[in-house]
Amino acid sequence: xxxxIKEYTNDEKLKxxxxxxxxxxxxxxxVYVLSHDDDRTNRLAGxxxxxxxxxxxxxxxxxxxxxxxxxxxxxRTKLTEIGFSQAEAENYxxxxxxxxxxxxxTNNENVDSYLQK
Numbered sequence: 001x002x003x004x005i006k007e008y009t010n011d012e013k014l015k016x017x018x019x020x021x022x023x024x025x026x027x028x029x030x031v032y033v034l035s036h037d038d039d040r041t042n043r044l045a046g047x048x049x050x051x052x053x054x055x056x057x058x059x060x061x062x063x064x065x066x067x068x069x070x071x072x073x074x075x076r077t078k079l080t081e082i083g084f085s086q087a088e089a090e091n092y093x094x095x096x097x098x099x100x101x102x103x104x105x106t107n108n109e110n111v112d113s114y115l116q117k
Contacts, residue, residue: 001094002083003032006112007100011044014101017115018048021105024114032043032104036096038047044101055080072097082106 008014018031021048031050035041045052072093079089092102105111 001107001109003107004105004108005084006103006115007092007095008103011040011101014044014103017103018050020114021111022049024110026105026111026114029056030105030106030108032082033101034075034104035101036075036093036099040101049059050103053082105107 006017008017013032018033021031022028028049029051031048032053033041033045033048033050034053035044041052044050075093075096076086076089079092080086083106084092096102
């Protein structure tokens with residue numbers, strides 16, 4: 001099953017939505033944050049108690065290869081490893097180029113209804 005994904009430009013809204021998901025019983029291990037800036041990604045994941053896409057989620061060969069990749073290549077690889085097609089990964093990577101942050105949730109089909117407001 002493809003992960004749920006939502007784009008954000010407002011970090012506070014992202015953190016609030018992650019809290020809603022936690023309140024609805026979504027497990028932390030299924031909630032991921034990704035942006036073009038590693039510091040921003042780590043800061044948001046830390047403050048919202050979410051995950052980043054790392055070695056645990058990736059094939060070890062891709063994870064090691066990311067150390068030598070350009071940022072765009074690294075982000076697209078992370079997105080494909082978590083379940084998106086190459087075309088989707090390219091589109092989302094372009095959105096991250098524009099400053100958007102991605103919230104991804106694996107293993108739950110009800111996430112969309114939880115975040116409808």
